[in-house]
Amino acid sequence: MTDSLPLVPQGAAFFPVETPGETRKYAFLLVPGFTLLAFSSAVEPLRIANQLSQQPLYQWRLLSEGGAAVASSSGISVCTDGPLAALPRDTRLFVCSGNPAAAAAAEPVVALVRAHARFGGTVGGICTGAVALAKAGLLDRASFTLHWENQPAFCEDFPELTPTPAMFEIAAKVMTCGGGAASTDMMISLIAQDHGAEFAAMVSEMCLRKVMVGVDAAQRSALSVLIRSRNPGLIAMVARMKAHLEDPVPLAEIVTASGYSRRHVERMFLSVLGETPGDFYRGLRLDHARNLLSTTEMTLIEVAVACGFSTVAHFSRSFRARFGVAPTKFNRTLSAPAPQPR
Template identity: 75%
Template sequence: MDCGDETLPEREPLVPPGAAYFPVPSPGATRKYAFVLVPGFTLLAFSSAVEPLRIANQLSQHPLYQWRVLSETGAPVASSSGIAVAADGPLEALDRDTRLFVCAGNLPAKAAAPAIVAAVARHSRFGGTVGGICTGAVALARAGLLAGRRFTLHWENQPGFAEAFPDLTPTESRFEIDGRMMTCGGGAASTDMILSVIAQDHGAEFAAMVSEMCLRTVMAGVEPVQRSSLAVLMRSRNPALIAVVKLMTDHLEDTLSLEELAAAAGCSRRHIERLFKTVLGETPGEFYRGLRLDRGRNLLSTTDLTLLEVATACGFGSVSHFSKCFKARFGTVPTKFSHRNRKRPFVR
């Protein structure tokens, strides 16, 4: 069954030769994928999704998987690195058993193009599996498919996504598979997601061999979250310091006083001050302000919020105070930064 109109002619599954071999006793029918590339898509995330499929075919010497590359018009699409990738054709109706992924990147609004959103909504409506790679989840959100679902997108773009879609909450996981909905944070997480699918299709041992061929020694599920722990990032295992920084990151808009932070960590204010100066080389206030300004820079880069809305979202009482602190940290006023970098990344 398909979604309506005439479908694109199918490319023959690629089964490249290779020295390594891992037989799959009951391969079943070839499973089909379609990757929709949008301008500025992340090349690493896209290739990290496709390559495990190619390796699976190579290892088994059987057409386990077939894939096509699509674009809105059928023209080549430039990635975020400036490298263009050719498409097999334009967006068309797909067989219901094809898994359709939207591959996006640092320009999330491109994933919300009306034709792409319509294609995703149509494919889902006719029973097909849909997914988002990196910021491809924006297309699924615009299509109204994420309510009540577990989903994710790259951590860098999650703050902007939350402002554009306040009723939807992405997880911190590297990837999520919720029924006929598949999303990942991009980068190497694309490989994690596809390996989990290969394991479900053809067994954990075969998926582990594909992982080995990718020169990966850790299977999906061992590293479930996108970002390193605070302990790793700060190179400290002091529980009080980690607890305070965690509270700060959770309260960037509704800021907490140092007394409140210290009390929650079960320490004195003076002890917290000593910890921050010794381990991080900053006072707690300086560190906290830096976190809030970093969030402001992120929101200016990834949303179309006004300067007042950004300042408020970062816990600043006025635009003037926010602008002064922003310039001190980044060497430019937020209006100039915003003008250089923003291209309406999210569409509300």
């Protein structure tokens, strides 16, 4: 496989880079169902950097397992430059994945990632691409992340690994992001390392992103925003519920720890969340169960236990009441899901 010439498009805006150094190389490995938004959000900052500087700062190639076009989660296929093959050590190799996340765990994909890392190359995961890195045994000592939707299933498959809630994580030889717009944030951060903050800020503005997001930014909104309340007591109670989905804490214990009366807690939940504390807590556990049924191969009893239900019968009744379908039928309908873009 030969390299194509770096793309340097024309544009009206210009920002000179006085000492560009050698062209930095990227390879994006597309797996079936990869998220088009996440992939394009990673490539476009590199294109913009070349366009702004009018220099070949970056070069990229696309790979797929068989060298053919790959269908994204939106059904749009993207042509690649060739099949999987050994890459120069100075190439940053990113696995671009989506739903199903298991596509990133295909053995040829994992083998290439493992080999590239073994010979000193930098590897990365976009969206659920971290699954390939985990299978390759490359995340044991690195901070990493993947899309929040897929983190519960990931933790079930790799219980010894803990992803962070960050938009992206950059280490010396391992880089990951949650996908979506986080791909842009990660690339802008890398461009800042390569060519300075001022140039990266201009790339960010060309992406119509006025603020460069830092590595500590979480993927999801603050809990206070999600539940439309700034009441610290309510936020603390909900946070405790979310931290104990598998081993539910008795409501009496949560109420006592809050310092409020039972009646006051119930009024807070009803006025802000529209549900009693018990119904809200059960809903959190059932939403977690729905996620696990959608994204893992766990059995019904395993999902029930992972969500704090003592019996499958109780879990099934509760699930049907919330979602209008039995968990067995729900799981069957998602055994070959139509991937959803993000």
